[in-house]
Amino acid sequence: MILHPSIIALLTGSILTSGMLLYAAVFAVQILRHWDLSSGSELQLQLERKTYLISTLMTYALGFQLIALFLFIYTANSLCSQLIGAMCAVGSLKANQWGYPAVVLQAVSFLVAGVWLVVNGADNRGYDYPLVRKKYLLLLIVAPLVMAQTIVEALYFLSLKVNIITSCCGTLFGANVTDQSGNLLSLPRVPLQIAFWGIFAVTFAAGLAFCLRGRLGWLYAAGSALFLPVAIASLISFVSPYVYELPTHHCPFCLLQPEYRYIGYLFYLTIFTGGVAGLGTGVLLPFRRIPSLAELLPSYLRRLAVLGLACYTVFTVSAVVEIAFSHLRI
Amino acid sequence: MIDLQDIQKTFNKGRPNEYVAVRRVSLKVEPQLVTVLKGPSGSGKTTLLSLLGCMTRPTSGRIFLDGREITSLPERFLTEIRRRTYGFIFQQFNLVKGITVLENVMLPAYPTGERRAVLRDRAMELLELFSMAHKAPSKVEWLSGGESQRVAIARALINDPGYVIADEPTAHLDTALSREFMEIVATLKGRGKTIVMASHDPIVCSEGLVDRIVEVRDGSLVSDGPHR
Amino acid sequence: MSAVERHRNILDFTLASLMRRKGKNSALIVVYTLVVFVLASALFFTQAIRREAGLVLTDAPELVVQRLVAGRHDLIPTAYLEKIRDIRGVTGARSRLWGYYYDATVGANYTLEVPLEAPPPEGSVIVGEGLARTSGAAVDSLMPFRTTRGEITTFAVSKILPSDSSLVSADLVLLSEKDFREMFGVDRAHATDLAVTVRNKKEIPVIARKIAEALPDTRTISRDEILRTYDAVFSWRGGIMLALLAGAVLAFVIFAWDRAAGLSAEERKEIGILKAIGWETSDVLLMKFWEGVAVSLTAFLLGIVAAYVHVFFASAGLFEPVLKGWSVLYPRFRLVPFIDFPQVAALFFLTVVPYTVATVIPSWRAATVDPDAVMRG
Numbered sequence: 032m033i034l035h036p037s038i039i040a041l042l043t044g045s046i047l048t049s050g051m052l053l054y055a056a057v058f059a060v061q062i063l064r065h066w067d068l069s070s071g072s073e074l075q076l077q078l079e080r081k082t083y084l085i086s087t088l089m090t091y092a093l094g095f096q097l098i099a100l101f102l103f104i105y106t107a108n109s110l111c112s113q114l115i116g117a118m119c120a121v122g123s124l125k126a127n128q129w130g131y132p133a134v135v136l137q138a139v140s141f142l143v144a145g146v147w148l149v150v151n152g153a154d155n156r157g158y159d160y161p162l163v164r165k166k167y168l169l170l171l172i173v174a175p176l177v178m179a180q181t182i183v184e185a186l187y188f189l190s191l192k193v194n195i196i197t198s199c200c201g202t203l204f205g206a207n208v209t210d211q212s213g214n215l216l217s218l219p220r221v222p223l224q225i226a227f228w229g230i231f232a233v234t235f236a237a238g239l240a241f242c243l244r245g246r247l248g249w250l251y252a253a254g255s256a257l258f259l260p261v262a263i264a265s266l267i268s269f270v271s272p273y274v275y276e277l278p279t280h281h282c283p284f285c286l287l288q289p290e291y292r293y294i295g296y297l298f299y300l301t302i303f304t305g306g307v308a309g310l311g312t313g314v315l316l317p318f319r320r321i322p323s324l325a326e327l328l329p330s331y332l333r334r335l336a337v338l339g340l341a342c343y344t345v346f347t348v349s350a351v352v353e354i355a356f357s358h359l360r361i
Numbered sequence: 362m363i364d365l366q367d368i369q370k371t372f373n374k375g376r377p378n379e380y381v382a383v384r385r386v387s388l389k390v391e392p393q394l395v396t397v398l399k400g401p402s403g404s405g406k407t408t409l410l411s412l413l414g415c416m417t418r419p420t421s422g423r424i425f426l427d428g429r430e431i432t433s434l435p436e437r438f439l440t441e442i443r444r445r446t447y448g449f450i451f452q453q454f455n456l457v458k459g460i461t462v463l464e465n466v467m468l469p470a471y472p473t474g475e476r477r478a479v480l481r482d483r484a485m486e487l488l489e490l491f492s493m494a495h496k497a498p499s500k501v502e503w504l505s506g507g508e509s510q511r512v513a514i515a516r517a518l519i520n521d522p523g524y525v526i527a528d529e530p531t532a533h534l535d536t537a538l539s540r541e542f543m544e545i546v547a548t549l550k551g552r553g554k555t556i557v558m559a560s561h562d563p564i565v566c567s568e569g570l571v572d573r574i575v576e577v578r579d580g581s582l583v584s585d586g587p588h589r
Numbered sequence: 590m591s592a593v594e595r596h597r598n599i600l601d602f603t604l605a606s607l608m609r610r611k612g613k614n615s616a617l618i619v620v621y622t623l624v625v626f627v628l629a630s631a632l633f634f635t636q637a638i639r640r641e642a643g644l645v646l647t648d649a650p651e652l653v654v655q656r657l658v659a660g661r662h663d664l665i666p667t668a669y670l671e672k673i674r675d676i677r678g679v680t681g682a683r684s685r686l687w688g689y690y691y692d693a694t695v696g697a698n699y700t701l702e703v704p705l706e707a708p709p710p711e712g713s714v715i716v717g718e719g720l721a722r723t724s725g726a727a728v729d730s731l732m733p734f735r736t737t738r739g740e741i742t743t744f745a746v747s748k749i750l751p752s753d754s755s756l757v758s759a760d761l762v763l764l765s766e767k768d769f770r771e772m773f774g775v776d777r778a779h780a781t782d783l784a785v786t787v788r789n790k791k792e793i794p795v796i797a798r799k800i801a802e803a804l805p806d807t808r809t810i811s812r813d814e815i816l817r818t819y820d821a822v823f824s825w826r827g828g829i830m831l832a833l834l835a836g837a838v839l840a841f842v843i844f845a846w847d848r849a850a851g852l853s854a855e856e857r858k859e860i861g862i863l864k865a866i867g868w869e870t871s872d873v874l875l876m877k878f879w880e881g882v883a884v885s886l887t888a889f890l891l892g893i894v895a896a897y898v899h900v901f902f903a904s905a906g907l908f909e910p911v912l913k914g915w916s917v918l919y920p921r922f923r924l925v926p927f928i929d930f931p932q933v934a935a936l937f938f939l940t941v942v943p944y945t946v947a948t949v950i951p952s953w954r955a956a957t958v959d960p961d962a963v964m965r966g
Binding site: 051080101102105112114 | 870929930
């Protein structure tokens, strides 16, 4: 176990966020069991008031998750100096089997919590709580995800072992020193480039059609769902070497470092915000015909789609700019 | 028109201290008239008033506002309707201390997201109407009872509601000020507002401009009829 | 009509409300600021010291070879140098002379060292700023030392190391090889340890293994390992500090919760009025959110700025003794100002997040007052 200030902060944050979600989940169960809009009973009034609390808790949780995601990567990065063979976050995360699951869980729970808030925003527009059951069922997925993330994160930090000098010997021969610099993945470059541009073009066109005509929503949502993983893979495979100006460096995390003008923040913020907007659109599409939403949902979805498109465009343009102005030529 | 159909309001339902504040009341409030709910304290007229004003949801029964059922609307919609439709005047005036008269008048419109400058102009107009414009920058603590009342009325009108609901508006006013208040009510009626008041003040009840007096006792309507 | 204007209007009202209750809110802000200040100081201090150690070590040799006798560090024969130079990948090896000296008159330990480059002329020393201040040494004054044979020998101070150089040089005494050997009675065939430079950093483990095989009575320490150890030790110290301060955070959170839950009758009535005149629960929640942002932002910024000044300009006077260690020679030194996103984010999770979580339920309770409460009351 390493008693690092950031680790204490991250664990505190995760435990508090899990606590908030657990609290919210308890009320979600109550709402699922006792919800009856036609009743004017005090229980129903109580439950309706609780929905405000749950929205607030979820909004805070999402904000905390976003900051935690970046702090987690940063912490992994700074831990590498204490772990043998680790050159950056990639190595630190490989130090035990919990590192990568923790990152993935964090990203997934952020996305699902974001989609929850999008659904919540739509539900709040209908005068008869049209999505209330679906929303709280979804909450019952978010809460365990965040709790699982907290546990995996704790396991990761608790089972880290520092390699420090002991009095008996200096260099530790026992540790298998393998070079774990940024060579996370060497994905095929050309097929990925084709996939990236293809998906970007399709998503962009479908999104535009959806914004202007309200059509091709499904295509846009499917494109968004694919864009997220493909954008991350592209970042690792063919964007990052240009940023680092090193053909062999593919680290997805070093992008966040000051040396690279914090460009990673822009990349990941646009990918994840776009992901939430795109997935949210997809999740809400089937509910366009609900009477209480029919009037308001289309404009809400259109705004979401505009946000998603803006994010994808900013991501793509900044990636192209990075590549164009890089001194590296492959 | 506000239409209450078979409304019941029970507090602490299912508990030993259960009590029925309003029982099976049906009542229609006609637009552009002055209606007074009359009755002793504890008769349920305040609860009835808050049901009419969409502040409380009934335990059973249905409420229609201008033909649209609003009984089980979620709070955020009900509040929006309430904000647009009703202006409230309270017995204690209920001005927020520590801020100016002008800000107090603007307060109900803050959540609507209207531009501040527009809001300010409208608030000043209203204060002008009640000859309170010169007090706009002063803190509400320094106002007399009559002045507070007029600020409270200006505040009730900031969102230009069709209905004005007043709970015992003259309880804290002397005779002269009570008469002055009724003059303001006359002005409002003249501007096409529907006015509902809960009061047992003879000055209010005997006023000629009151169109209808509804007598409430123990949560039920006792008598209902046109004035005089 | 827009969401932005709604935020603006409500924010305006919130700020005005906070100002109206200045007395009450300033108590909270003072305590909040204090908590941020203490945590931030601990964090900045350990991080800066950790960084400092790293900077110092950038000049250290990549590999150090020490001789062990019965598990204890002992003088190493300089004849080993040849054997090491023969190993492939080694670009150079030099002997180093250094040690500690306890000055009974000052009551402090000095680090004595023969610099590899540009040693002072025989009979003179270069001393660190901290040492110069404590012992009252100035340039050209004489410093007495006691040799291992019990004699007193004096050196002229030829230079004082500049004060802006870091922590490690404060207790440093640099002297010539001849003086060092005479003072400690170390013969020419021995040295304290050997510094080895290598061609390729990646070969360090391999070379270290070869040295260990060729010279079984030695141990090798690489610079990376020292760095790693420093890092771990300083992070650990920072962590321990934070863990100890958890009590303070907890007390603060309970205080904040209590204050948020125990809304004054006046505030409760005010929220009741807002609800009655057409504010909705989420409007009041928004107001409470802005209130939290205003309070947290004020306390957070004030606390961080105060901690920054405390650590980097006032030399962390408050807990220097706890964190810095053993020597009495470090009363005044300056850390290089250093602050980054992880530190701020960590502070955010340790102060703002607990505060927010503690106040969210009380705020919600306050916001869900029935709109007709003012009429009933």
